Amino acid sequence: MRRSIIPPLIFGIVGTAILLGLGFWQLGRLEWKETMLAEIQAGIDAEPQPLPAEADPSMKYMPVLIRGETTGEEILVLSGTKERGGGYNVISGFVTDDGRRILVDRGFVDQDQRHDPRPPAALTIRGNLHWPQEKGSATPEPDLAAGIWFARDVPAMAEMLDTEPLLVVAAAAEGDVQGVQPIPISIDGVPNSHLSYAVQWFLFAATCAGMTAWFIWRISRRTY
Template sequence: MTAARSGARRRRSPAFLIGLTSIALLLFTGFCALGVWQVQRLAWKRDLIARIDARIHAAPVSTPASASQADEYRRVTATGTFLHGKAALVQASTIRGPGFWVLTPLRRADGTILFVNRGFVPDRRAAYNRPYGEVRVTGLLRLTEPGGGFLRANDPAADRWYSRDVAAIARSRNLAAANYFIDAQASAARGYPVGGLTVLRFPNNHLQYAITWFALAAMTVAGYIIVMRQTGKDRRP
């Protein structure tokens, strides 16, 4: 009598089996979708790395009037005069430690303004080189970084910048500038600012993520099969 009651308690209702199947199917579909997405991201990241590698090793070209994502990390060159009095210090975290980027407007002969990230200084009071007269700048084209940094919004009123937001910095200095800036390459001159610190290493963990999601999908199937087999045993008289 006791064994018969125990067997009856172990029997799963049809509603339970339907619910279990639905949950397993939902998890399996979701994990597979995430795995496929990571495979697509892997292909995109590899293509991005290949394109950027080709750009940074190409001969520099003239700066465009405006830029899009298709132009980012392209090597460019520009000639003009620095407006040192309108430079902005933007908070930076580099291989040299925390400090600031010196973002200085460059006025070209035709009057257009380009912002140049001349490089790194360790603090706001650091003395750095200020070349006057016509200069030639070569570096990597970078798109503007609107908004601010992580959990920190740019504060134009206090002249505190946590991202290289070209449009906001230009407005605060009554300038009209292109929608990008140039990361200047390293200079032969000693002292600050230190150029050539553009980070060109892009994390590419999408293959590991894809394997993880597909493994979870396989575990979901395995767990479902085990539960269904155990349920089948419990239903035997």
């Protein structure tokens, strides 16, 4: 073996091994993420419980059952669905049977229903506690004149509707739903790109191995 091929050979073997290791690490992360998502979905679909007296973000996705009446006050958050296109999520003030004032994301209405009257209505709602993280540095401030918000900001919405900073996202509702379509919480939007990352690392490893083989072949064919 020519000494001149030893450095590129070592470099290629080490580089390929590192890239393969990163690919297998991403496969491990994929398995972990899939397990975590399955646990979250199982929690979302669990038997609903009464609304806890003290709730905090550690209870995110907790299934609950509430009964009471909407206040007739609401916030419309710009939204959309694949089936119905653009529209709004209706966030209503809600007074439970035991007198607590909370927020309820009742679901979706399309553009034509934006101005429909939605007076106080008695509802029984099965849903999940949620603390969405939708407001970023680029998110516009609510257009209060038009009554349109661009993200579900629980503390700000609670202040606007004079409720606890507590949001229940409806999965199903019984009573006068007033044309609002519940949109249950889902893990569909949770990113899980570990498989594509693993494929990329394996492709890099194959490229590294191929380039190393080609480089060594070129060296071996040199004539002096």
